[in-house]
Amino acid sequence: MLQPISCNGYDIFFNEDGYTRLREYLEEKNHSKVFILTDENTHQHCLSHFMANMPADFTAEVIEIEAGEIHKNIETCSQVWQVLSEMGADRKSVLINVGGGVVTDLGGFVASTFMRGIDFVNIPTSLLAMVDASVGGKTGVDLGALKNQVGVINVPDILIVDTDMLRTLPPEQMRSGLAEMLKHGLIYDENYWNAFLDLSAFQLDDLDTLIRDSIIIKNKIVMQDPREAGLRKTLNFGHTLGHAIESYFLQNPDKPTLLHGEAIAIGMILETFLSAELEGFPHEKLEQVTSVILSYFRKVEIETEDLEHIIAYLKYDKKNSHGNINFVLLKDIGSPVIDVRTDNEKILRSFAYYKIQDI
Structure with a gap:
C-alpha cells in the first residue's frame, strides 16, 4: 500500500x-x-x-x-x-x-x-x-x-x-502528465530523472511508485514555499515558453491544439538549450534531455512566422515582474536557477535548435 x-x-x-x-x-x-x-x-x-x-x-x-x-x-x-x-x-x-x-x-x-x-x-x-x-x-x-x-x-x-x-x-493524455514528471526530475532529482531513461521494462506497478515520488518532489517544494516567493518558481521550468506556445496554438485556428504536456515538453527543450547558453548546463546533458523528451513526444512544427507571436505571449507569464521576463533555467540536472533574463535573439536560437532535431 x-x-x-x-x-x-x-x-x-x-x-x-x-x-x-x-x-x-x-x-x-x-x-x-x-x-x-x-x-x-x-x-x-x-x-x-x-x-x-x-x-x-x-x-x-x-x-x-x-x-x-x-x-x-x-x-x-x-x-x-x-x-x-x-x-x-x-x-x-x-x-x-x-x-x-x-x-x-x-x-x-x-x-x-x-x-x-x-x-x-x-x-x-x-x-x-x-x-x-x-x-x-x-x-x-x-x-x-x-x-x-x-x-x-x-x-x-x-x-x-x-x-x-x-x-x-488515452495514451496522449498519459504522455501529457509524463512531461511534468520529467520536469520534477530535471529540477530536483537526477536519480528520478534517470528512471525515465529506459522504460522498456516498465510495469503499471512501477507507475504507482513513480507517481508518488513525483508528488513527493512537488510537495517538498511547495511546503518550503507555499506562496511562490522563490523556490516554488522552479516548478515553472519549461512553462515560460511552453505556456506561450500553448496559448498561441490555442487561439490560432490554423494550429493543432496542443495538450499542456505537449507544449511543456517543447518548453523544456527550449529552456534546457537556454540553460546551456546562459548557465553552463552541460552540453552532453542537453543532448540527453532533448533525446529523452523527443522519444516520448512528437515534434511539433513551429513556423518562423509563429515566433514573434509566441514571444509576444511571454509578457503575460506570471513569473514576470517590473516588466521583465523571468526564466527558470538549470545549472545542472537537479540544480535550478530562478529569475534569469535573456534577450529575444537567444530565444530565437532555442527555437532554431528545436527545429533541427531529428524526429
Missing part, C-alpha cells in the same frame, strides 16, 4: 486508502449537501468507478461541465456557481472534483469563491492532474487564451490519487 503524503493543511491518500478516508471525512463533517463536479469525459468514464467505492446510501448532485482547456474560463465558473445556488448549496456544502486538471483547477476555484469558500475534495483522474495540477493548492481559470490568469491558492480537505482511473486515459 502506498503511504499517504502530508501536505500544508491536507493529506494525499492513494487508491483504496483514499476512499476509506473520504467516507470517514464525509461522516465526520456531515455536510448539508454533497456536489460532484465532472466534465463529460470523466462523467462517462470515471464517475461509476468513484460511486462504486462509496457507501450504498451515498447521494450527491452531479454537475457536469464541457471537457477541454477551452472551457476553463470564468463563464464556466459562473454556470457552476449558478447551478450550486439553484440546487441549494450553502456554506456547509462540499464540492468533490472528479476530473483532470481543468476540473480540479476550476472546481477548486469555484469552491474557494462560492459563498466566500466551501469545502472541496480533489480526485484527479489524469496523470497530469495527479502529479501536478491538483497538488499544491493552485486553483484558477484562463483569461481568453492566457493560462491561469485568475485564481487563488487554496488547498482541498483531501486529495485522492486513484491510479485505477488511468486505465481509461
Whole structure:
C-alpha cells in the first residue's frame, strides 16, 4: 500500500486508502449537501468507478461541465456557481472534483469563491492532474487564451490519487502528465530523472511508485514555499515558453491544439538549450534531455512566422515582474536557477535548435 503524503493543511491518500478516508471525512463533517463536479469525459468514464467505492446510501448532485482547456474560463465558473445556488448549496456544502486538471483547477476555484469558500475534495483522474495540477493548492481559470490568469491558492480537505482511473486515459493524455514528471526530475532529482531513461521494462506497478515520488518532489517544494516567493518558481521550468506556445496554438485556428504536456515538453527543450547558453548546463546533458523528451513526444512544427507571436505571449507569464521576463533555467540536472533574463535573439536560437532535431 502506498503511504499517504502530508501536505500544508491536507493529506494525499492513494487508491483504496483514499476512499476509506473520504467516507470517514464525509461522516465526520456531515455536510448539508454533497456536489460532484465532472466534465463529460470523466462523467462517462470515471464517475461509476468513484460511486462504486462509496457507501450504498451515498447521494450527491452531479454537475457536469464541457471537457477541454477551452472551457476553463470564468463563464464556466459562473454556470457552476449558478447551478450550486439553484440546487441549494450553502456554506456547509462540499464540492468533490472528479476530473483532470481543468476540473480540479476550476472546481477548486469555484469552491474557494462560492459563498466566500466551501469545502472541496480533489480526485484527479489524469496523470497530469495527479502529479501536478491538483497538488499544491493552485486553483484558477484562463483569461481568453492566457493560462491561469485568475485564481487563488487554496488547498482541498483531501486529495485522492486513484491510479485505477488511468486505465481509461488515452495514451496522449498519459504522455501529457509524463512531461511534468520529467520536469520534477530535471529540477530536483537526477536519480528520478534517470528512471525515465529506459522504460522498456516498465510495469503499471512501477507507475504507482513513480507517481508518488513525483508528488513527493512537488510537495517538498511547495511546503518550503507555499506562496511562490522563490523556490516554488522552479516548478515553472519549461512553462515560460511552453505556456506561450500553448496559448498561441490555442487561439490560432490554423494550429493543432496542443495538450499542456505537449507544449511543456517543447518548453523544456527550449529552456534546457537556454540553460546551456546562459548557465553552463552541460552540453552532453542537453543532448540527453532533448533525446529523452523527443522519444516520448512528437515534434511539433513551429513556423518562423509563429515566433514573434509566441514571444509576444511571454509578457503575460506570471513569473514576470517590473516588466521583465523571468526564466527558470538549470545549472545542472537537479540544480535550478530562478529569475534569469535573456534577450529575444537567444530565444530565437532555442527555437532554431528545436527545429533541427531529428524526429
